[in-house]
Amino acid sequence: MSDKSPLISYIMNIIFYIVLSILLLLWLLTIICRRHGSFQSSTQQRRQAVLVSPAIVAYPINQELPPGLESSIIETFPKFAYSRSDQDTGMKMTGECAVCLGVFEEKETLRLLPKCGHVFHAECVDIWLGMHATCPFCRAILLPEQASTVEGPTTQFEVVINVNDGRER
Structure with a gap:
């Protein structure tokens, strides 16, 4: 054995x-x-997911946004020098630029996006708008009305939000 x-x-x-x-x-x-x-599956092949965060997935639907705004359109958006008293004027100012995350300092040149009212460092948002046709904060489409109808509809997203916090119930 x-x-x-x-x-x-x-x-x-x-x-x-x-x-x-x-x-x-x-x-x-x-x-x-x-x-x-x-x-x-065929459904998954038609929709390529964009991972926004671990709990949010966005699926682009059909059309795409134009790549960015022309500098002539960007220059039509108002610029102004920052002052702490500007925060009481009703503009949507968080006190920092959502593009570079820098805090607004006195006398810095800021740009106001007229469609949504958000404010950013002019230098930062000009670069952003050269590559995107949307507000960097709220994603509002900033194309002039006649241009947006010529370019076609905007990209729509189907958003799936996972509310499971990881604990099985």
């Missing part, structure tokens, strides 16, 4: 490592297939 015990142990070890290798190979194949889209 002592001769059979090491042989059985040896065979069990071989079987274990073969099964482990097969499982590892299958796991790697599923990762490769998912990256190349083989396991995605």
Whole structure:
């Protein structure tokens, strides 16, 4: 019996490592297939998810926004020098620029976006608006009315919010 015990142990070890290798190979194949889209359903292939945060996923629907605003349009948005007393004027000022996250300082040049009323450092928001046609804070579309109808409809998003905090109930 002592001769059979090491042989059985040896065979069990071989079987274990073969099964482990097969499982590892299958796991790697599923990762490769998912990256190349083989396991995605037709619905998932039509909508590519944009991960906003771990709890919010946004799916772009159909059309796309234009890439940015022309400098002639950007220059039509009003600029002014910041003063602490401006916060009482009804403008939507948080006291910091949502583009660079810098705090507004006295006499800095700020730009007001007329469609939504948000305010940013002029230098920061000008760069942003050259690449995007939306407010960096609220994503309001900043195209002039005649331009937005010529360009086509804006991108719509279907937003899925996961309210599960990780605890199973």
